[in-house]
Amino acid sequence: MMRSGSSSLISSRLRFLGAALLVALLAACSSPATRVVLLPQADGSASAVVVRAKNGEEVLSQPYQRATAKQGASGAPVVDAADAAKVQAENKPLFDMRPPPSQRYTVYFELGTITLTAASQKIMEEALAAAQARPGGDIVVVGHTDTKGTLQNNDALSRRRAQEVAQLFIERRFPANRIEAAGRGERELAVPTADEVDEPRNRRVTIEVR
Template sequence: MLYTSAQGTVELRQAQQATLLHGPLTPYLVDPVVLRRDAQAAIDAQPLLPRTFIFHFDTSDSKITKGSESLLQQVQEELQRRQAPDVSITGHTDTAGEARRNVQLAQGRADHVARILKPYLTNALSVEISSHGETNLLVPTANGVNEPRNRRVEVVVR
């Protein structure tokens, strides 16, 4: 990394290397304890990364599979970790069945998950519930294909 000032240019070639902003452009290593102390406020201010949870469903059903039930606790814990989470709950289907019916089915799935999570969404800044039907497939398939991985609700907590 190059640093340029009125005094000239210096190349910083390794981690934890610095130079004075005013004065001679001589590279030096910053003590890790000092660096951590000086950067701690910025480190603490970083937002939590978004988390995505995928709930799966049986064919033509709006109830989550037994295998997805354990995700509920994880979503609840993630919601509690955040002061004002932004949440999106998006329903999906596979391509089996009529496209218009799949939009409704995916919406029913998203609504079902939202109802389960409702007690934990009280501090949410926003909650968006939507349906993608059989569009936006996780596993691309031809029309009319029964694909379990496409029958899902994605819950994203930001």
């Protein structure tokens, strides 16, 4: 959430729907009021926010929708569309503080192993470089398998693959406490197949550098 000064803010509560929702609280120029502007998410995904005033509420669900609740006014906040260019120009320092968008990578493994394919070794280097260039960020790695083998064995293999990738980041001095590693086995196939099918595109780890 990004804030600028606002005098005598009336009581309002924001409920966020979406992990990366960005909201700007802006002061009304003519009279004391709370203004909420919904900013677009960096990845273009949908988001929304509920703006509650003393006697009503409104939902903002479109980028640059604005809700204004004036002090002492009755009823729900008034919703209109803010000028995107004007919001950005008037709040440039706040926009400059926004973190860069997440970067996503996928690396693949040899059948039944935690060994990266030759092509994926280069992708892994790109992911490592991206992580090192983003101070204060974190990483989520999720391991997957194809449908060869039992569910139990594939769960364990997917966790080992995720842990192997996480260890590569740690070896490059990325803090271990900012890495989340998990395994999903064969539950989330990139390419749907029948059981006991050797599908290289399913033997993977997804990496999100954020």
